[in-house]
Amino acid sequence: MTTTTLNPSVSPSLAQSVTAQFARRKMKAMLLPLIVLAYLIYSAMAFDLPGLASRARMDNAAILMSDFWQHKTHVTRNNRSGVVSIAIDGEGKGTYPAGYLPEWVSETSDGTKVDLGNGHLITYFDGGARYEVPGYGDIVITQTADGVTLDAPQPLPEWISASESRVSVTTDAGRFSYTRAKAETLKYQAGWALFFFGIESPFHYMSWPEIAASVLWGERVEAERSNISAVLHDFWTNSMWRHGDVAWAMFETVLMAFLGTFGAALVALPLAFMAARNMMPFASLRFALRRVFDFIRGVDGLIWTIVLARAFGPGPMTGALAILLTDTGSFGKTFSEALENIDEKQVEGIRSTGANTVQRARFGVLPQVAPVLLSQVLYFLESNTRGATVIGAIVGGGIGLLLTQAIQTQKDWEDVAYYMVLIVLTVMAMDSFSGWLRRKLIKGNA
Amino acid sequence: MVDIAFGPEPGPRPKADDPAAHYMELTRRRRLYGTILLVFFIATMASGFHLAEERNAGGFFSGLPMVFAFPSEVVAEAWEKRANLPGLFWSYLPSLIETLNIAAVSTLIGGALAVIMALLSSPGLSPWPRLTPVLRRIMDASRAVPEIVIALILIYILGPGPVPAVIAIAIHTTGALGKLFSEAAENSDMKPVEGLTSVGANWMQRMGLGILPQVAPNWLSYGLMRLEINVRASAILGFVGSGGIGYDLKIAMQWGLGRYDQVVAIFLLLFLAIAVIDRLSDNARARLVKG
Structure with a gap:
């Protein structure tokens, strides 16, 4: 059985007034979000939100995000003296002692080789440098009396920028730049560099099992204190992270x-x-x-x-x-x-x-x-x-x-x-x- | 009676033959613990203050006479230039409005996000109960990060302005309000929700018609309390980062002598704005809670 009429005890006028009250309430409930929306639009204008897109520096964001989880190592050759220095983040306190090379840098008779991984290989030779990019070819830079000359497969892609005094190459593997004064390669690696031990600490050059072994039964690294206290001291006074x-x-x-x-x-x-x-x-x-x-x-x-x-x-x-x-x-x-x-x-x-x-x-x-x-x-x-x-x-x-x-x-x-x-x-x-x-x-x- | 089945409670039994002695022993032991705790607390406070004093640039007792030196210097200069004050009030009004806007917008955005987070992270209400622990940890983390950290990083990316402050405060507000909102939602009556489920309402309808009417007064009251906090936070962020009246205050302070009338004008504007907002929100909250 279906009924089409309302409960007869409710008078039509009451039903009407209740419905009208409901409609008013609904209107009110709709009004609040509208006011909030209008206010948000006004403040977006007041805060110059449209202009923000042009002011935002997304390159800064990229630097920041990459710095958060990875570090870069600078391999720099002074072209006048020929001295190669390797420094983490390019900082003085992150510079490796002279003569020490990480496993991805080697001194050969051809010159200094920097292996960026995935086949990217950079060689600093006398009077120039070569960057072998897989899938592209060799970029060869030679130094002349008044600048640098670039020899690379033509046409030049946009990740190579070259002028008479400077060549810079940016790839996924790293960054490379060459001027008359210096040749510099930046290799990016995941993780925070030198987090546990500074570059001056002997423990930086050991793996964790080696450190554990030297703490437990190894020779004293520093004569005046035990290895465990040396490990803690070097960690605590780490010059990079303090x-x-x-x-x-x-x-x-x-x-x-x-x-x-x-x-x-x-x-x-x-x-x-x-x-x-x-x-x-x-x-x-x-x-x-x-x-x-x-x-x-x-x-x-x-x-x-x-x-x-x-x-x-x-x-x-x-x-x-x-x-x-x-x-x-x-x-x-x-x-x-x-x-x-x-x-x-x-x-x-x-x-x-x-x-x-x-x-x-x-x-x-x-x-x-x-x-x-x-x-x-x-x-x-x-x-x-x-x-x-x-x-x-x-x-x-x-x-x-x-x-x-x-x-x-x-x-x-x-x-x-x-x-x-x-x-x-x-x-x-x-x-x-x-x-x-x-x-x-x-x-x-x- | 039933507890007998589980045996006596662990720990020493009361001495049935001499309750008074047992009570006295208990009291003495509690007093001893209380005294030890108090001594430990006082020692910690004293050594803490001593340490803080040592690591401070200026000492406490040498600085004490100076406490009123700066305010009196400021007030004296402002009193000389008191004719400027009405004009300065007027000129700093836009900055004050910006500070208030930052607070209001971030409270609105953070509040809206907090509503979503709270409904999704309350067991019993969430459509995906497995997500609740994850969302709770996210809220904990967003509550734990100080606003200043997010604001300063965003200033580096987005440039100086009010938007970094809005985002920073909104993130914090989401975490803080989300927790309070979900606590209120968990304690709400589930009968309306069950009723709505039985007539085939979807999740949105169940939340909007079953939960929201119950928790709205509480949520609004929490939101207003947050607004009071956010006005202060927005002024502070302006001082450390940029945007609003806090930044003007920093500039005027850096100038130092000669612009103390501006400092006083900003102090007064900020004081009045905070007092008015506190009073308004107090009244509104009292009405909300009493119905």
């Missing part, structure tokens, strides 16, 4: 967050007692303290950080004080709210035994609010570990300083990747540590 300094900086950042958060909690607790309605009989003092908390929170961490950096100079103490000051405002507010929401019966019970104010606070109030307060403090500790990176960048301390320096040089992107990984791991570790502590302290031994 693990020791980075670890200190990371520790400073965590220290800032720790001191700032717990310092703020210690300062805010007595202030919160004075600002809670049920603890403080003087309304005017309460009101004044509330406004102080509001002011500290309103002025914002950025401004406090700047002001404090002027007084105390760069360093972790300044960062800790900045976090301490900012969080005192937040803690003061939330602590005093928690104190106002306590159960008065326990305080009354303590009072009935003749306890004074301090005793009432200690035995009547604190046990009730401690889990709430502690949980808030631990939440702040987590977010402050992250925030301390930014504060470090402003005041000049900790990992934030190293990070901004590495980014601003626009060169050592592998360092940036390293610091990022460290920061993310530290923040996640703090996250799970404070979560564990919270569960432990609040739910008992759960």
Whole structure:
């Protein structure tokens, strides 16, 4: 049986008004996304999103991405002296000692051979160089009195650029350039170069099993200390990655967050007692303290950080004080709210035994609010570990300083990747540590 | 009664003959642990501050008298040039609007992504339950990366401007809100969803009609709280990177003496904007939660 009419108890006018109300609501629900969309379009215009495409430097992005996971080794011959030097990332502290050749570089009677892999072979010979490109042919460069001449299969592809004074070739295997002053080859290899041991360390030239063997039963590499301490020392003082300094900086950042958060909690607790309605009989003092908390929170961490950096100079103490000051405002507010929401019966019970104010606070109030307060403090500790990176960048301390320096040089992107990984791991570790502590302290031994 | 089957709980048994002595012993032990913990905590704080002080450029006690030197210098100069302030307010208004826009847009984008992530990463709601742990780790990671890292890298690629800051804050917002959103969604009542399933609703309809109406007040309230945080973050990113009123502040600060009236104008604008937004969002949240 089918019914075509509505429930007869609903009058037609009511049905109509309900339908109309639904339609209005639907319109309203449609309007909100439209407003949001209009706002996003407006801000896209305000941020000059169309112009962004032209300003974006995709070549920078390519450099950055390749630096994140690979390194390049420069094989350079000074054409005037004939000296060949091999340097990782072209840096002085990454230069191999004279006479040492990696297995892909060899000195032969024809000259210096650089094997880029996949059949790409470059030979520096007296007065010129040859690059054998598989599937294309030989590129031969000879030096003349006033420049360089190029001999290569014609027509020249676009990955070879040649002028009278300079030839450069870019292939998948690497980059090669030749001028009268020098011949240079860049070989790209995956991984972070010299991450464990610097070029000056003897362990750089050993494989992991060899290092393990020398640690366990090998001869002393350095006479004055055991091999295991030499391995650790060389790792810690690695000149390229500076693990020791980075670890200190990371520790400073965590220290800032720790001191700032717990310092703020210690300062805010007595202030919160004075600002809670049920603890403080003087309304005017309460009101004044509330406004102080509001002011500290309103002025914002950025401004406090700047002001404090002027007084105390760069360093972790300044960062800790900045976090301490900012969080005192937040803690003061939330602590005093928690104190106002306590159960008065326990305080009354303590009072009935003749306890004074301090005793009432200690035995009547604190046990009730401690889990709430502690949980808030631990939440702040987590977010402050992250925030301390930014504060470090402003005041000049900790990992934030190293990070901004590495980014601003626009060169050592592998360092940036390293610091990022460290920061993310530290923040996640703090996250799970404070979560564990919270569960432990609040739910008992759960 | 049933627990008897599993035997007594591990640990020392209460002494049935002398409960008072047992209680006192327990209390004393707890006090001892508490004292040890407190001493350890104080020692850590003290040595931490000592270490921080040693590694700081300026000492705490030598710097303390200087705390008010800079603000008073700034305020004194600004007071002399107080006639400029209204004009400066007006000239910095566009930067302030840019900072607020960065915060609002990144909250909107991050919030929208967080809704998707939250629905996909809540067991019981997700259409692909196997994906939930992966999405949760992604959210953890995007929460852990500080905004400044992403912003500075993007500035290198995209050039200075507000867009890097928007992307950086939006990524962080996605992680932070995604976690809160999914916690709220997990605690919602599943009956409407079951009802919708029984009439053949698809996933979008189940979420839009079954879950969204339940969690909307909570989600909006979290979103507003994020907006407050993001306004501050956007000002800070401007100071460290580029874009908005934070950048103007950095320029004025670098100039130093002679432009402190500008510094004060920016401080005041920022203070007022943050205060107004906090107040508005406080009121809106109170209304949302109370219905």
